[in-house]
Amino acid sequence: MPDRPPNHVELEKEVLPKSTPQKLKILDKPKRKPWLLGLFVLIPFMGIGYFAYNQLVIVPQQQAKNKIQTALVKRSTLTIVVSANGTVQPQQSVNVSPKTSGILKQLLVKEGDFVKEGQILAYMDDSNLQGQLSQAQGNLAAAEANLQKVIGGNRQQATAQATAKLQDSLFALRLTENDLQRNQLLNQQGAISRQAFDTALTTRNRAQAQVNQDREALNLSQAGAQQEDIDQARAQVAAAQGAVQIIQSNINDMVLRAPFSGTIGRKFADPGAFVTPTTSGSSVTSATSSSILSLASTNQIVAQVSEANISQIRLGLEATILADAYPGKTFTGQVTQIATQSDVVQNVTSFEVKTSVPDPKNLLRSGMNVNVEFKAGELKNVLVVPTGAIVAQNNVQGVFVADDKGGSVFVPITAGTTVNDKTEVKSGLKGNEQVLLSFPTGTRKVSAPRGGP
Secondary structure, eight states: OOOOOOOHHHHHHHHSOTTOHHHHHHHTSOOOOHHHHHHHHHHHHHHHHHHHHIIIIIHHHHHHHHTOOEEEOEEEEEEEEEEEEEEEEESOEEEEOOSSOEEEEEEOOOTTOEEOTTOEEEEEOOHHHHHHHHHHHHHHHHHHHHHHHHHTTTHHHHHHHHHHHHHHHHHHHHHHHHHHHHHHHHHHHTSSOHHHHHHHHHHHHHHHHHHHHHHHHHHHHHHOSOHHHHHHHHHHHHHHHHHHHHHHHHHHHTEEEOSSSEEEEEEOOOTTOEEOOOOTTOOHHHHTTTOSEEEEOSEEEEEEEETTTGGGOOTTOEEEEEETTSTTOEEEEEEEEEOSSOEEETTEEEEEEEEEOOOTTOOOOTTOEEEEEEEEEEEEEEEEEEGGGEEEETTEEEEEEEOTTSOEEEEEOEEEEEETTEEEEEESOOSOOEEESSOOTTTOOBOOOOOOO
8 A cells, every 4th residue: 555645734743843732733723715705705795786786777777668658649730939028118108398498387297197198297387478479469459450441441531532522623623614715715806815825724624634633532442442552461460360379389388288198107397397398209317307207108018039930920910928027927919010120139130029918907017028929820730749759860850659569660750840849740650650758778869850930
């Protein structure tokens, strides 16, 4: 039998001296391996990690696959709405002031009052004008009296005088004719000289001329004044009437009336203040020292509509107005004016659109911010899908359609108008498909529907 090698216990016994019995006793026990101890410690941690990975990754993925949402493609009606920001502004706004400078005598309204067109707002001091009016009225009365005098005047007395004078001339003519006849007989008999006869003849001719003159004067007296004199007198009356009207108009201007119905916005002057004329377009700050008050008419909405949407806006279009000051309350109006010239602010082009806004309770105030939604039209009986279902694959727009096997297939579509969360499908779908609303991770690359306002 061959010799077997000594075991490790025996070798240790041969090498170690007898003086170390305790050390020999320890070496007699078998050694434990360190890696085995680490393995026992690692196993529990590996189990905990696997459990956590399963709960946090594997289980959610399986649940996501089981919870993929779909929607039925169906026909519907889409209401096209164009939104824009705007402000409340009065349709008309003026600063009320007199036509001429003067002292404010009386103010009949206060801020916030509603006034009607033509209503008296204030009185100016017109004492100086009243004196001028009395003087002008006196001049008018004198001009009218002169006209009556020229047209009729003392006609009967003048005619009587002309008649008496004519009678005297006729009597003198008869006397000179008698003298001429006597002198003519004496001249024929040679009793008087030729010179005496010529003198009698000249005297008779002068008497005849005077009769003709007096007869013409009587005719003129009976006919009245000349037309030129009458026209001049009438012109003087017209001038006097014009002066009275001018002064009366100035007095009327001292009474300030509302040019249109509206609300008193601000008061700038009190009775006793000196005010001057201002233009209706003056700003409030420049008008405070000269105007009396500001007047604003019924409010309107002035909105800025983008260039891309202005083609959908038309006169009479219904609009829904939402005011920031009244959350949840809506006002309804109609488009009354569309600007023909654009406004460019910070390279953004927009058009001003004015909308009426009935407000019987006077809730809206000038300067308030509002949001306007214009109902631009409707797309009736069109195929629609949720906007979130539209994706792009290889630069092609489409949707994932669920199949009978629990999977899905990508179907290209032609998208139309998008309204809120729904998009029109012009082609690609029939109308009975189920489209995916949720997608496995990494399958949805782009969601970019186009079209619509």
